[in-house]
Amino acid sequence: MAVSDHDPARRAAEHAARQSYGRLVAYLVRSWRDVAAVEDALGEAFARALETWPVTGVPDHPDAWLLVAARRRLTDASRSSKVRSDGLRSLLVTTPDHPEDIAVLPDKRLELMFACAHPAIDTTMHAPLMLQTVLGLSAERIASSFLVSPDTMGRRLSRAKSRIRDIGLGFQLPEIEDLPQRSASVSEAIYAAYGQGWDSIASDDATRRGLSQEAIWLATVLVHAAPQDAEAHGLLSLMLYCQSRIAARRVDGRYVPFADQDTKRWDGPMIAAAEQMLGNAGRLQSPGRFQLEAAIQSAMVQSRRTGQDMRQPLVALHTGLLHFAPTIGNRVGYAVALAGAQGPAQGLSVLDSMADERVAAYQPYWAARAHLLQLRDGQTPLTDAALRKAVGLTEDPAVRAHLQISLAKGLD
Amino acid sequence: MQYMMMFYETETECAKRESPTEAGAYWGAWNAYIGAMYEAGIVVKGDGLLPPSAATTVRLANGERQVQDGPVAATKEQLGGYFVIDVPDLDAALAWAARSPNLTDGSTELRPVLPPLQS
Numbered sequence: 001m002a003v004s005d006h007d008p009a010r011r012a013a014e015h016a017a018r019q020s021y022g023r024l025v026a027y028l029v030r031s032w033r034d035v036a037a038v039e040d041a042l043g044e045a046f047a048r049a050l051e052t053w054p055v056t057g058v059p060d061h062p063d064a065w066l067l068v069a070a071r072r073r074l075t076d077a078s079r080s081s082k083v084r085s086d087g088l089r090s091l092l093v094t095t096p097d098h099p100e101d102i103a104v105l106p107d108k109r110l111e112l113m114f115a116c117a118h119p120a121i122d123t124t125m126h127a128p129l130m131l132q133t134v135l136g137l138s139a140e141r142i143a144s145s146f147l148v149s150p151d152t153m154g155r156r157l158s159r160a161k162s163r164i165r166d167i168g169l170g171f172q173l174p175e176i177e178d179l180p181q182r183s184a185s186v187s188e189a190i191y192a193a194y195g196q197g198w199d200s201i202a203s204d205d206a207t208r209r210g211l212s213q214e215a216i217w218l219a220t221v222l223v224h225a226a227p228q229d230a231e232a233h234g235l236l237s238l239m240l241y242c243q244s245r246i247a248a249r250r251v252d253g254r255y256v257p258f259a260d261q262d263t264k265r266w267d268g269p270m271i272a273a274a275e276q277m278l279g280n281a282g283r284l285q286s287p288g289r290f291q292l293e294a295a296i297q298s299a300m301v302q303s304r305r306t307g308q309d310m311r312q313p314l315v316a317l318h319t320g321l322l323h324f325a326p327t328i329g330n331r332v333g334y335a336v337a338l339a340g341a342q343g344p345a346q347g348l349s350v351l352d353s354m355a356d357e358r359v360a361a362y363q364p365y366w367a368a369r370a371h372l373l374q375l376r377d378g379q380t381p382l383t384d385a386a387l388r389k390a391v392g393l394t395e396d397p398a399v400r401a402h403l404q405i406s407l408a409k410g411l412d
Numbered sequence: 413m414q415y416m417m418m419f420y421e422t423e424t425e426c427a428k429r430e431s432p433t434e435a436g437a438y439w440g441a442w443n444a445y446i447g448a449m450y451e452a453g454i455v456v457k458g459d460g461l462l463p464p465s466a467a468t469t470v471r472l473a474n475g476e477r478q479v480q481d482g483p484v485a486a487t488k489e490q491l492g493g494y495f496v497i498d499v500p501d502l503d504a505a506l507a508w509a510a511r512s513p514n515l516t517d518g519s520t521e522l523r524p525v526l527p528p529l530q531s
């Protein structure tokens with residue numbers, strides 16, 4: 001079909017796709033409970049819109065039009081196959097027949113996110129499911145970020161959706177007593193979507209994985225839908241801090257570590273938004289790992305901007321973070337913070353205490369180790385060995401080049 | 413499970429091997445990468461290869477043997493080396509492939525090694 005990009009019908013459909021895809025999925029799936037069928041029906045509705053709207057004009061309420069069209073597909077399919085009559089009954093009761101009857105589509109995306117991050121669903125699929133159902137990303141797009149092939153991701157997604165359907169997962173908000181734990185799963189999944197670079201905040205290596213913007217959208221949806229969830233604010237704040245430094249982290253293709261970044265290249269308004277988000281979280285008086293990570297970012301930004309000595313507060317924040325989330329990445333971060341306040345020997349003894357097979361192929365551990373060895377002993381063979389290991393485990397070419405420069409200095 | 417990792421390089425990337433300014437970083441990155449794989453105990457076998465200009469290709473065309481200079485096909489990316497690794501699954505193999513230095517502007521292909529035939 002030859003439709004130009006300037007075609008208003010196409011633009012309206014695309015606008016609706018971006019703005020409302022998740023809302024439409026969330027709304028329909030509550031009664032239909034078959035995510036894949038809902039997505040197929042919506043896909044056809046979008047395709048119909050692209051065919052029809054250039055002729056009939058864009059309807060007053062595009063979302064409602066799409067909803068009714070998708071609903072018609074679902075009910076037709078169901079009548080012909082005589083299955084899922086429960087879904088059909090429920091759908092007929094919950095959605096009006098005519099687009100005009102739907103003034104505002106209620107936002108049920110939070111319910112959808114809770115279903116995607118349900119404990120009955122494989123944890124590794126929480127983030128991909130959200131990215132697909134809430135934001136409408138293709139399996140192909142999601143696959144590379146999670147380092148699997150498009151085919152594999154497609155199969156895993158469709159298996160997860162079949163499971164959601166087969167186990168009869170409800171699309172409701174969790175009971176109040178389950179809420180904190182269930183919200184935490186949603187936040188964790190969004191954090192996973194932001195990318196594994198996050199493990200290495202200490203080295204400010206949070207780039208690479210291509211879905212950071214999408215993860216920020218998800219967190220924005222979460223904050224909007226669950227304004228009382230302090231960790232949701234913390235998570236969004238954390239991601240905004242990290243995102244605000246993108247331009248400073250790469251200059252002419254070179255990687256620039258946090259301590260050397262030109263603060264004028266930081267995105268000021270985004271940092272202000274992150275600060276405000278962290279303030280909102282604090283007022284809810286329910287601390288957690290994401291708020292602490294955001295607070296660490298805040299302290300680091302402040303020390304660079306004002307020259308204020310934040311080394312002791314950073315140790316305290318990292319200690320608090322370990323209390324909530326004793327991950328390998330957070331222990332490495334703690335070691336680096338401790339070294340900053342008390343000297344490299346203290347940091348190295350923390351790193352020594354965690355040396356086992358879990359850190360063997362963990363790049364941030366070796367990068368931190370090389371850095372602290374260099375501070376304590378200068379460029380010894382031990383320093384070089386750690387540096388070389390970090391180089392060998394690095395994915396990002398710019399970070400690799402940066403580490404190689406340190407390595408070359410020692411060999412001169 | 414054994415996978416063969418095939419490292420494909422562009423001509424520009426391959427030329428760094430001989431460049432006075434870039435050879436150090438080129439070999440340093442490969443040595444560190446290969447060293448990390450050996451330390452992880454996953455290497456079955458592996459080698460770097462001389463550039464495609466050193467390749468010779470043999471084929472039969474209409475029953476006639478033809479020997480030509482150069483690789484099978486003149487593509488933008490050429491095989492620069494290979495490693496066979498033994499890892500639990502594709503996810504683990506992909507994690508190692510994602511670190512290969514040729515990814516700057518090349519690509520790395522993973523192929524499961526055919527298991528020994530049952531006799």
